[in-house]
Amino acid sequence: MRIHDLPTPCLVVDGPTFEANVATMSAHRPGRALRPHVKAFKATALARQLHTAGHDAFCCATPAEVVGMAAVGLGADLLLANEVLDVRRLHTMVASSLGSRITVAVDSVDSIAAASSAGVQEVLIDVEVGLPRCGCPVDDAGRLADEARAVGLEVRGVMGYEGHLMMETDDKAARVEAAMAGLLAAHAAVGGDVVSGGGTGTWDTNTWVTELQAGSYTLMDADYARLDSPFRPALDLLATVISVNRAKGWAVVDAGLKALATDHGPPTIDGATVWFCSDEHTTFAPADGGELPAVGDRITLRPGHVDPTVALHDRLHVLHGEEVVDTWDVDLRGWDVRRV
Amino acid sequence: MRIHDLPTPCLVVDGPTFEANVATMSAHRPGRALRPHVKAFKATALARQLHTAGHDAFCCATPAEVVGMAAVGLGADLLLANEVLDVRRLHTMVASSLGSRITVAVDSVDSIAAASSAGVQEVLIDVEVGLPRCGCPVDDAGRLADEARAVGLEVRGVMGYEGHLMMETDDKAARVEAAMAGLLAAHAAVGGDVVSGGGTGTWDTNTWVTELQAGSYTLMDADYARLDSPFRPALDLLATVISVNRAKGWAVVDAGLKALATDHGPPTIDGATVWFCSDEHTTFAPADGGELPAVGDRITLRPGHVDPTVALHDRLHVLHGEEVVDTWDVDLRGWDVRRV
Numbered sequence: 001m002r003i004h005d006l007p008t009p010c011l012v013v014d015g016p017t018f019e020a021n022v023a024t025m026s027a028h029r030p031g032r033a034l035r036p037h038v039k040a041f042k043a044t045a046l047a048r049q050l051h052t053a054g055h056d057a058f059c060c061a062t063p064a065e066v067v068g069m070a071a072v073g074l075g076a077d078l079l080l081a082n083e084v085l086d087v088r089r090l091h092t093m094v095a096s097s098l099g100s101r102i103t104v105a106v107d108s109v110d111s112i113a114a115a116s117s118a119g120v121q122e123v124l125i126d127v128e129v130g131l132p133r134c135g136c137p138v139d140d141a142g143r144l145a146d147e148a149r150a151v152g153l154e155v156r157g158v159m160g161y162e163g164h165l166m167m168e169t170d171d172k173a174a175r176v177e178a179a180m181a182g183l184l185a186a187h188a189a190v191g192g193d194v195v196s197g198g199g200t201g202t203w204d205t206n207t208w209v210t211e212l213q214a215g216s217y218t219l220m221d222a223d224y225a226r227l228d229s230p231f232r233p234a235l236d237l238l239a240t241v242i243s244v245n246r247a248k249g250w251a252v253v254d255a256g257l258k259a260l261a262t263d264h265g266p267p268t269i270d271g272a273t274v275w276f277c278s279d280e281h282t283t284f285a286p287a288d289g290g291e292l293p294a295v296g297d298r299i300t301l302r303p304g305h306v307d308p309t310v311a312l313h314d315r316l317h318v319l320h321g322e323e324v325v326d327t328w329d330v331d332l333r334g335w336d337v338r339r340v
Numbered sequence: 341m342r343i344h345d346l347p348t349p350c351l352v353v354d355g356p357t358f359e360a361n362v363a364t365m366s367a368h369r370p371g372r373a374l375r376p377h378v379k380a381f382k383a384t385a386l387a388r389q390l391h392t393a394g395h396d397a398f399c400c401a402t403p404a405e406v407v408g409m410a411a412v413g414l415g416a417d418l419l420l421a422n423e424v425l426d427v428r429r430l431h432t433m434v435a436s437s438l439g440s441r442i443t444v445a446v447d448s449v450d451s452i453a454a455a456s457s458a459g460v461q462e463v464l465i466d467v468e469v470g471l472p473r474c475g476c477p478v479d480d481a482g483r484l485a486d487e488a489r490a491v492g493l494e495v496r497g498v499m500g501y502e503g504h505l506m507m508e509t510d511d512k513a514a515r516v517e518a519a520m521a522g523l524l525a526a527h528a529a530v531g532g533d534v535v536s537g538g539g540t541g542t543w544d545t546n547t548w549v550t551e552l553q554a555g556s557y558t559l560m561d562a563d564y565a566r567l568d569s570p571f572r573p574a575l576d577l578l579a580t581v582i583s584v585n586r587a588k589g590w591a592v593v594d595a596g597l598k599a600l601a602t603d604h605g606p607p608t609i610d611g612a613t614v615w616f617c618s619d620e621h622t623t624f625a626p627a628d629g630g631e632l633p634a635v636g637d638r639i640t641l642r643p644g645h646v647d648p649t650v651a652l653h654d655r656l657h658v659l660h661g662e663e664v665v666d667t668w669d670v671d672l673r674g675w676d677v678r679r680v
Contacts, residue, residue: 007426009675039619061620082620083582084594085636086347107583110635132590132615132623134583163618242423243447243474250472254424257648263602263617275472277603278503279379279647280401280422283472295450296425307619308597312652314674334654335349 001324003317008240008298009255011313013328015320017234018049018218024230025203025217026053033211035059035079035196038332040215040307043316044072045328050218059196059213063093066102068332075100079196081159081213083111083126083134090118092337103156107136109147116151123153124194127186129160129179138182142189157194158187161213166201167227173205180208200224200231219306223264235309235316236300237267239282241293249285251293255301256281259312264304274301341664343657348580348638349595351653353668355660357574358389358558364570365543365557366393373551375399375419375536378672380555380647383656384412385668390558399536399553400672403433406442408672415440419536421499421553423451423466423474430458432677443496443534447476452488462494464534467526469500469519478522482529497534498527501553506541507567513545520548540564540571559646563604575649575656576640577607579622581633589625591633595641596621599652604644614641 003012025034036050039061047058047069057077060066063086066078075097082105084090094102105126106112115123125144128135136144145155160183165175180197187195198206200216201224216224219235237260239253256277260267266274267282271290275283282301286292293299303309310316311333318326343352365374376390379401387398387409397417400406403426406418415437422445424430434442445466446452455463465484468475476484485495500523505515520537527535538546540556541564556564559575577600579593596617600607606614607622611630615623622641626632633639643649650656651673658666 007429007675082594085580085582089347108635111582128585128588132585132588133592133618133621135585137585137587240425242425242451245468245472245475245477247477248468248472252423252473254422257601257603257645258651261597263597278473281473295448305597311598314676335347336654 003238003319003322003324004298006238006317006324008238009259010238011310011316012236012238012300013219013316013318014234014236015318015325017232018318021217021220021231021234022050022053025214026055028204029212030054032057035211035213036218037061037081037213037215038065038069041218042310042330042332043328044068044074044331046218046316047074048072057211059215062335063089063337064335065332066093067096067337070097070100077101078103079124080104081196083107085110085114087114087118089337090114090120094119096337105134105159106144106148107134112144112148112151112153116153121154122156123148124156124159124196125186125190127158127160127183129162129182129197130165131161131163133163135160138186141186145190155190155192157192157196158183158190159196160186161197161199162202162206163199166199169227176202176205177208180206184208201227216306219310221264221304221306222268222302223304233302235306236302237309238298238300241295241297241299244292244295246292249292250275250283251285252281252283253299253301254280260301260303261305261308261312263308267301267303269299269301343578343659343662343664344638346578346657346664348578349599350578351650351656352576352578352640353559353656353658354574354576355658355665357572358658361557361560361571361574362390362393365554366395368544369552370394372397375551375553376558377401377421377553377555378405378409381558382650382670382672383668384408384414384671386558386656387414397551399555402675403429403677404675405672406433407436407677410437410440417441418443419464420444421536423447425450425454427454427458429677430454430460434459436677445474445499446484446488447474449487452484452491452493456491456493460493462496463488464496464499464536465526465530467498467500467523469502469522469537470505471501471503473503475500478526481526485530495530495532497532497536498523498530499536500526501537501539502542502546503539506539509567516542516545517548520546524548541567556646559650561604561644561646562608562642563644573642575646576642577649578638578640581635581637581639584632584635586632589632590615590623591625592621592623593639593641594620600641600643601645601648601652603648607641607643609639609641
């Protein structure tokens with residue numbers, strides 16, 4: 001199959017770029033020094049490529065992602081790096097993943113109680129390191145670890161995500177060091193052998209974690225690419241020009257808000273200016289007096305934010321040049337946790 | 341089942357508000373004077389409610405929506421109000437929907453050729469009336485109708501969507517009239533008995549179309565609600581508070597960019613200020629010194645834009661008070677057209 005055979009809109013991955021991104025990260029953080037985050041791509045077939053590259057521990061954002069990874073035999077060490085209060089879902093996750101090792105992030109007595117009642121055996125204490133999101137205060141980490149152990153949970157260590165520093169360019173190393181000083185202080189109080197954190201934006205500056213929670217580097221956000229980074233965008237949205245207004249100088253493709261996320265801004269099109277996206281359309285005009293395309297032409301749009309864009313699609317088509325060499329199901333979508 | 345039994349994140353519809361929206365529109369534009377647009381809700385179960393309210397003609401944005409509507413017996417008069425160049429998909433759509441009446445929008449010789457080769461029998465000439473998107477120039481409409489008839493297509497009339505005027509508040513009636521003057525000029529050249537256009541934002545100002553293409557009024561965008569309109573938002577995202585930072589004054593729920601669209605801005609939470617959404621989280625703080633919620637509390641977020649939000653979910657739960665009285669599958673998602 002070739003690119004021209006693909007119905008549009010659909011997502012395409014540039015195979016060589018993806019492979020180069022994986023190789024670069026795996027050389028820098030081999031094996032368990034990296035815990036790839038599956039929320040970035042939601043496809044067990046892509047995760048399997050990372051497994052082949054030497055990584056057998058993964059991060060998940062939802063119980064559904066954990067169950068899906070366990071179901072395909074990628075459950076050697078799965079971290080649910082998120083607080084979940086739904087005991088039924090946690091219980092189904094545990095019961096569906098026997099034989100897998102599952103660790104869950106906790107940051108309160110409530111999340112500890114939920115994990116414990118659901119039959120979770122291992123946890124990490126999630127620590128707030130500056131990003132206004134989940135995580136307990138540094139000073140509470142030791143007490144929470146004691147509470148977790150008191151109800152029979154094994155505490156493997158700590159996690160803390162410095163998400164507010166991913167796109168930082170000023171004084172980045174020092175700011176990451178300061179954030180991680182908090183995490184290390186929490187770790188001293190908690191114990192265990194895991195210090196988990198970081199991401200694609202701090203892949204080379206965060207030298208304190210024992211495992212880096214990066215996922216975006218695989219398909220690479222166009223937005224992240226503003227950083228001085230060896231990772232290159234590998235994901236595009238293939239679309240067909242369905243209407244051209246020659247009198248007024250614009251063209252329209254069959255892909256819009258339902259096919260790509262715009263929370264990092266509108267998509268980009270080489271040689272064109274994007275005017276706006278609506279549900280099933282994007283309107284654009286050639287830049288600098290270039291030529292309008294013809295109706296039926298195929299073009300690619302580059303979405304600004306990979307993670308929520310992938311979550312809109314059923315599959316990813318992998319290209320080597322114009323040839324479709326593989327198709328990966330986006331099989332970790334949604335929140336339903338079904339016993340498997 | 342009651343609201344507290346629903347796993348989160350999930351979409352909930354306030355039943356009485358939805359019913360009032362439907363009744364208001366059906367009273368103003370009964371029967372075929374309204375052609376509800378299914379792209380707004382992508383659920384045949386919701387479409388069936390509109391059928392019960394007297395509407396048996398519908399708009400679709402994709403061949404997949406047409407096939408899904410035909411498959412459940414709602415195919416009396418389906419308009420694919422969008423240009424489609426993919427002959428294979430159009431052909432599968434036609435072949436899967438025998439017994440249904442299908443009309444397709446065309447705005448170029450290429451879209452006419454695609455419809456004709458796929459076995460489509462009826463078309464509307466799509467006319468640009470000011471929105472920079474699909475549609476031929478007014479002056480080309482008659483010539484395109486002749487070309488369509490020359491290849492054996494029945495031309496039922498014209499459509500033109502004045503989407504740029506939906507949120508207009510200054511001089512709206514006059515601007516809608518001017519846009520529709522173009523559509524009526526095109527209609528005079530084209531012939532046929534259909535003049536299709538308009539939407540929720542021009543439901544009472546567009547008195548020129550024979551059928552109004554409105555869909556958003558059913559669940560109603562929070563954004564549209566800025567207009568002076570009798571339609572009220574009926575869609576919320578139910579979420580669970582999973583983390584509270586009392587020291588710094590914020591809380592986090594288990595719903596973010598993968599559960600709601602932010603192209604019309606971040607969601608709103610009653611009594612709170614939303615800080616930001618990330619993939620699976622939204623961080624917020626109480627407004628005006630209010631109290632933080634507790635971990636495990638359930639709250640609702642109101643998404644700014646209904647259409648792309650619904651497209652992120654598998655189902656819509658209908659509430660009367662706290663009781664879940666119905667669950668509608670969002671069965672028209674995606675772009676795959678399978679022969680049924």
